[in-house]
Amino acid sequence: MSDALQHECGIALVRLLKPLEFYKEKYGTAFYGIQKMYLMMEKQHNRGQDGAGFASIKFDVEPGQRYISRVRSNASQPIQDVFAQINERINEEMTNHPEYANNVALQKENIPYLGELFLGHVRYGTFGKNSIESVHPFLRQSNWMHRNLILAGNFNMTNVKELFQNLIELGQHPKEMADTVTVMEKIGHFLDKEVMQLYQECKEMGLNKREASPVIADRLDIAKILNRSSKNLDGGYAMAGLLGHGDAFVFRDPAGIRPAYFYQDDEVVVVASERPVIQTVFNVPFESVQEIDPGSALIIKKGGAISMKQILTPIEKKACSFERIYFSRGSDAEIYQERKNLGKLILPSVLKAIDQDTDNTVFSYIPNTAETSFYGLVEAAQDFLNQRKNDYILKNRSTLTEQTLQELLKVKIRTEKVAIKDAKLRTFITEDSSRDDLVAHVYDVTYGVIKPTDNLVIIDDSIVRGTTLKMSIIKMMDRLKPKRIVIVSSAPQIRYPDCYGIDMAKLEGLVAFRAALALLKERNLYHIVDEVYAKCKAQENFKDAEVVNYVTAIYEPFTPEEISDKIAEMLSSPEINAEVKIIFQTVEDLHIACPKNLGDWYFTGDYPTPGGNRVVNRAFMNFYEGKDARAY
Secondary structure: OOOOOOOOOEEEEEEEOOOHHHHHHHHOOOOHHHHHHHHHHHOOHHHOOOEEEEEEEOOOOOOOOOOEEEEEEOOOOHHHHHHHHHHHHHHHHHHHOHHHOOOHHHHHHHOOOOOOEEEEEEEOOOOOOOOHHHOOOEEEOOOOHHHOEEEEEEEEEOOHHHHHHHHHHOOOOOOOOOHHHHHHHHHHHHHHHHHHHHHHHHHHOOOOHHHHHHHHHHHOOHHHHHHHHOOOOOEEEEEEEEEOOOOEEEEEOOOOOOOOEEEEOOOEEEEEOOHHHHHHHHOOOHHHOEEOOOOEEEEEOOOOOEEEEEOOOOOOOOOEOHHHHHHOOOOOHHHHHHHHHHHHHOHHHHHHHOOOOOOOEEEEEOOOOOHHHHHHHHHHHHHHHHHHHHHHHHHOOOOOOHHHHHHHHHOOOEEOOOEEEOOOOOOOOOOHHHHHHHHOOOEEEOOOOOOOOOEEEEEEOOOOOOHHHHHHHHHHHHOOOOOEEEEEEOOOOOOOOOOOOOOOOOHHHOHHHHHHHHHHHHOOOOHHHHHHHHHHHHOOOOOHHHOOOHHHHHOOOOOHHHHHHHHHHHHOOOOOOOEEEEEEOOHHHHHHHOOOOOEOHHHHOOOOOHHHHHHHHHHHHHHHOOOOOOOO
């Protein structure tokens, strides 16, 4: 993606189902779980670079022994920093105590981070500060083992203020309004209630408090706690939780917006935000890794029982399509093919833009996530060229000479690596014109491969704000002196803000929205902006379920092509000599390419939860009122 876009977090959970001695004997180390956690978090580095955290729980320890360990980092390389701290502590203990070397019991008793249950998180900060306090996992502490709650997640709630108010009405005094804290405290409240209810039952059975504790841990109904605490949640989420005594859960939103995958065998239960992470780290086949059902929780009891329980009634599945276009690792078999299909499906629009002239066209891509779509685009272009050759041969078979045939067969689709992303340039000069000049050099180009008669087609996975295109890419491509520059987005026009975890909170930051406003002004239709504002304002105090997305009216007077042409005009500039065209994927073809991830609200305004409509209207009102504020 040419525009920097903060997004998505990643979760990793490992539950060892055998005693630690088993892993020592089979794999040569009792630290097997920690090693796997490092690999799972590193394989999800693409999902979060602002912070990383790790937590572990030891089972069946004596009172007075530490059984929960946690380490978090917001360093420049947070995953490396987290595990450097862990390794340093482990190595220190092993060096100072040689007697631990082959004694797993002593290792478990004396070395932190070694345990049976692990939770990891990599973070992109879409909201709030990137302080260490914002880094997951979060910890809700208690002296009662089963009331300790560790929580980490990939989520964003649209109704944090409402959830915060609910906690106040329950008599709590939350320390902040962050959605992670709010959700954790809500789960914690119903965990406390469940514990108290079970204690009363134990008391009636004649058990004292110490005798009751293991009974409570065994009988805790995680599904019931999650059901009671999640009824008012509005957002996209995959959240993982650990209880101090050893229960664990991973809970997914009812629309399946945020992803969560799991694998289990007789040795481990594993959860991650992406399928290939589990495939690679545990060397298991594609079909062995399953999705957690939308609205359901994977629950792992301390005793080893594993179940999938429905917590909330699933609604129409709207899994985030950006996962397939950009966020997730392209090594997933399905995602790789889907990204290729995105490139193939957009070829007809590309051919139209270059007047079917593949002979005088060079195809390239913007590094690095668009590379797979580029392969699909080129394959489709090669098929087009082969068909053209085939038609020519059939039409001229009676007069075809060997020389003509050889010349015909030599014609190929021309592909080059034209755009080269330089190492991140530091914009240490604050004066605007100087900074702009630096930004313009984020990409470099390969000289000598473009002729003045050529079209240059360059594919990007998506275009959000258009800033890098305008300030860098188009200017650099124009230095090659092509006849025409065609920028191709494998994603549709991004028209609406996201509110489920992607950092697209402000309408005015979206180039498609700015293009629609420019067209409204040009065609004397700007009164629609005032009308939309009035409608949004009128439902400001409506319940979420009653709110309608009126912002769609901004785009209704125009075809997608008209908006694309206006974007091309806005992102070009007088000094550009080449003709500039911009092409976007259609929503229909996106759904054909990615049939399992139909969440498309940022393209269509069709939000999967009621809170989404409130957020988009709030974003529009902020724009109209000149407020530089987030809509949630």
